[in-house]
Amino acid sequence: LSPSPRPQMEEGLRPAPCRAKGGAPGFKVAVLGAAGGIGQPLSLLMKMNPLVSVLHLYDVVNTPGVTADVSHMDTTAVVRGFLGPKQLEAALTGMDLVIIPAGLPRKPGMTRDDLFNKNAGIVRTLCEAVATCCPNSIVNLISNPVNSTVPIAAEVFKKAGTYDPKRLLGVTTLDVARANTFVAEVLGIDPKDISVPVVGGHAGVTILPLLSQVNPPCSFTPDEISYLTKRIQNGGTEVVEAKAGAGSATLSMAFAAAKFADACLRAMRGDAGIVECSYVESAVTELPFFATKVRLGRGGAEEVLPLGPLNDFERAGLEMAKKELMESIQKGIDFMNK
Ligand code: NAD
Ligand code: LMR
Secondary structure, three states: OOOOOOOOOOOOOOOOOOEOHHHOEOEEEEEEOOOOOOHHHHHHHHHOOOOEEEEEEEEOOOHHHHHHHHHOOOOOOEEEEEEOHHHHHHHHOOOOEEEEOOOOOOOOOOOHHHHHHHHHHHHHHHHHHHHHHOOOOEEEEOOOOHHHHHHHHHHHHHHHOOOOHHHEEEOOHHHHHHHHHHHHHHHOOOHHHOEOOEEEOOOHHHEEEOHHHOEOOOOOOHHHHHHHHHHHHOHHHHHHHHHOOOOOOOHHHHHHHHHHHHHHHHHHHOOOOEEEEEEEEOOOOOOOEEEEEEEEEOOEEEEEOOOOOOOHHHHHHHHHHHHHHHHHHHHHHHHHHO
16 A cells, blocks of 8 residues: 555644534643643543643643653544743643643642642742733642642732632542542442532641532431541542652542543533532632532633531531631732732
8 A cells, every 4th residue: 555645744733623522612721730640641631521622731841742642642632732931821822721730749748738838839820821821711720739829829810910710710629539439438339429518628627528418418427427527638648648758649630630620611611500619719608718519600610609508517627627728828818919
């Protein structure tokens, strides 16, 4: 057989389809921190998402390799790689959804707040670029400490005059995934058949599973409530210790982030009734940011849903969560106004 006479296209220049499979709109998605432990599997999962027509992979290291690798998957999305700050603008221009897992992970013995000094600056820089290059995009923020990085991002967008609280979403989906998994284990059922709301924030006692609001409704003994609450709050540390210095949750986090991004994309397409837990600007408590269920729509978190009825145990947990959360939020705001 002689080779096809068709002219060869330069690598990476395949035109992006404007419609994804099935005639659905195709969205442009960027992953910032795409070469990292979360970024790589998350990029793979986003390349598998039929709602994505263009996938931009940005990092300060190793994006050429990750991009070449992911781009060989025979799914619709066109993949382009961007390396280093000079290519950040090109990575972000025209994006509909920006997912940010850039930043240092924990090692054993560290709290998420110990990452603040390194990651606050990274998040500020990346969000400044989002404000300039794709001010109308929806942002899914993963970098820790989420309790502080989301307020930092909000301040960046306020300073730039682009802030829309609906479009800034802190990703707490991994807490929900863990809660569903651990509760299903206790009940002896499939995790896909259960939904556990997790509210508050994303660190230690600020992670507040609402076991009284599990759907479908089920009851737990006091021992089960104590075990489950501690295990869910400690899920990240459980992984950090098991990895013994090699980082924190990456695979389950990529899975959770891809699930949350898919929910955002379906909502952006116009699907109704999409509700996820997320850490957002909120009037549910006296704190300016709080994670609860939110109803996602074309513009992001269209509605922040109330906490619902809490039992005494959860009310006590809420008070502890609020105290720590307030300090983390203020630390983020102060960082931007010093
Ligand atoms: P990692 O070190 O494996 O990867 C981070 C990546 O970010 C690296 O590739 C690094 O080069 C990149 N990076 C650093 N500075 C950058 C910049 N200025 N611009 C773009 N990219 C930059 O870490 P990881 O395991 O992927 O974790 C990433 C972050 O996600 C950590 O802060 C971690 O604590 C957090 N995390 C959050 C959750 C959550 O539930 N929200 C869960 C797990 C991890
Ligand atoms: C997690 O919950 O797994 C992440 O926040 C990473 C960590 O440091 O625990």
